[in-house]
Amino acid sequence: MxxxxxxxxxxxxxxxxxxxxxxxxALYLCGSGFIAYLCFSLHRNQLxxxxxxxxxxxxxxxxxxxxxxxxxxxxxRGLDVYLYALASPQQIIIAKMIYNFCxxxxxxxxxxxxxxxxxxxxxxxxxxxxxxxxxxxxxxxxSLTLLAAIAARADHASILMPVLGFPITISLLLxxxxxxKNCIDGLGFESCQxxxxxxxxxxxxxxxxxxxxFPYIWRS
Amino acid sequence: MKFAWWKWLTIAxxxxxxxxxxxxxxxxxxxxxxxxxxxxxxxxxxFGMIFLFLTSTVYSIRYLRKPSLQQDVVAVSFxxxxxxxxxxxxxxxxxxxxxxxxxxxxxxxxxxxAAIALLVYMAYFVLRGSVQNEEQRARLSAVYNIFxxxxxxxxxxxxxxxxxxMHPGSGGNPGFNMYxxxxxxxxxxxxxxxxxxxxxxxxxTLRIRIAQLESEHA
Numbered sequence: 001m002x003x004x005x006x007x008x009x010x011x012x013x014x015x016x017x018x019x020x021x022x023x024x025x026a027l028y029l030c031g032s033g034f035i036a037y038l039c040f041s042l043h044r045n046q047l048x049x050x051x052x053x054x055x056x057x058x059x060x061x062x063x064x065x066x067x068x069x070x071x072x073x074x075x076x077r078g079l080d081v082y083l084y085a086l087a088s089p090q091q092i093i094i095a096k097m098i099y100n101f102c103x104x105x106x107x108x109x110x111x112x113x114x115x116x117x118x119x120x121x122x123x124x125x126x127x128x129x130x131x132x133x134x135x136x137x138x139x140x141x142x143s144l145t146l147l148a149a150i151a152a153r154a155d156h157a158s159i160l161m162p163v164l165g166f167p168i169t170i171s172l173l174l175x176x177x178x179x180x181k182n183c184i185d186g187l188g189f190e191s192c193q194x195x196x197x198x199x200x201x202x203x204x205x206x207x208x209x210x211x212x213x214f215p216y217i218w219r220s
Numbered sequence: 221m222k223f224a225w226w227k228w229l230t231i232a233x234x235x236x237x238x239x240x241x242x243x244x245x246x247x248x249x250x251x252x253x254x255x256x257x258x259x260x261x262x263x264x265x266x267f268g269m270i271f272l273f274l275t276s277t278v279y280s281i282r283y284l285r286k287p288s289l290q291q292d293v294v295a296v297s298f299x300x301x302x303x304x305x306x307x308x309x310x311x312x313x314x315x316x317x318x319x320x321x322x323x324x325x326x327x328x329x330x331x332x333x334a335a336i337a338l339l340v341y342m343a344y345f346v347l348r349g350s351v352q353n354e355e356q357r358a359r360l361s362a363v364y365n366i367f368x369x370x371x372x373x374x375x376x377x378x379x380x381x382x383x384x385x386m387h388p389g390s391g392g393n394p395g396f397n398m399y400x401x402x403x404x405x406x407x408x409x410x411x412x413x414x415x416x417x418x419x420x421x422x423x424x425t426l427r428i429r430i431a432q433l434e435s436e437h438a
Binding site for chain 1: 284
């Protein structure tokens with residue numbers, strides 16, 4: 001437990017120190033949100049709620065993938081060995097997952113505010129939507145962390161990450177889009193219950209498989 | 221090498237499937253009509269695909285427990301065959317949909333789920349192609365293979381069942397929904413599943429032998 005806390009502390013400290021990476025992600029988010037705004041500023045009435053949700057989830061997915069991809073890529077060569085000596089692989093993957101969840105949730109919430117500001121707010125039941133957003137970010141963090149570790153050890157990490165990540169995350173996105181649609185229609189919490197529970201189940205599954213499989217990658 | 225008994229069984233089952241599938245009586249249903257015979261050729265592809273991917277996953281797990289390139293070759297060969305079965309399943313489904321739904325691609329949840337599942341496995345082959353070191357490749361792809369199989373479960377077994385669909389066997393289990401299946405069709409359907417799956421295993425074993433011979437002579 002203490003090791004996980006220390007690793008998390010180290011991750012956050014590192015992130016605060018390397019402001020460029022975090023700033024880059026924020027800019028990525030703002031840039032893509034602004035492009036979406038400019039594209040639809042010509043015809044505001046073309047931006048139906050469903051287009052809003054498609055744009056929103058696409059931007060969340062892309063930012064989350066580029067954020068999580070660097071969780072193993074950006075590190076220096078010797079750092080792996082140092083961490084290897086300090087903590088068990090299980091502790092490392094859990095710390096990375098928690099950290100990636102915080103990062104992608106922050107980006108998701110940031111995207112939400114950006115969309116409210118620029119593209120309006122079609123969501124009528126906000127509580128289930130917000131819960132769905134958090135669960136989707138958790139799912140992205142749990143499933144993409146392992147893939148980031150795989151991609152970092154292959155030759156073309158930057159191309160490989162989206163190739164591996166997109167198909168795996170589609171099931172999360174399908175559920176998220178369904179929840180968003182129900183929330184746009186204002187159907188309330190009961191209508192999203194099945195989808196939210198399935199999201200929880202997928203998160204548990206992805207987290208557990210990542211936890212079991214990560215030591216095999218880490219060893220190399 | 222001796223011709224194993226199950227290979228004779230495969231040949232017999234498939235001859236029976238093709239002959240029985242085209243000639244035996246089937247229930248007359250509106251719209252579906254004779255296309256109901258697609259059941260003998262389309263549905264077994266998915267049964268076969270799941271079985272082949274499962275075998276591939278099992279060998280990936282065995283690789284991680286006790287690394288040897290032999291296990292890796294088996295895992296890849298079965299994944300390739302699963303991929304082939306998935307493609308055939310999609311193509312046969314599209315032919316069927318063209319006659320019953322009016323267009324080959326209808327955006328049905330089951331079609332989309334199947335297409336995404338194939339994308340997941342295409343990524344597996346891309347991953348294998350982008351790692352040079354043999355052992356590194358075997359280990360990374362084994363990890364991804366296990367993860368991909370787990371990620372495929374909600375895509376194929378859960379989400380299509382949560383949404384309404386025009387696919388036959390909807391509102392229940394699309395694979396095992398045999399409660400409303402005509403008894404005459406069962407006589408061909410079950411042997412068809414066994415026959416096609418065995419054919420997949422047969423081709424996979426041939427591929428494994430080719431890969432072994434190539435690595436011996438390399």
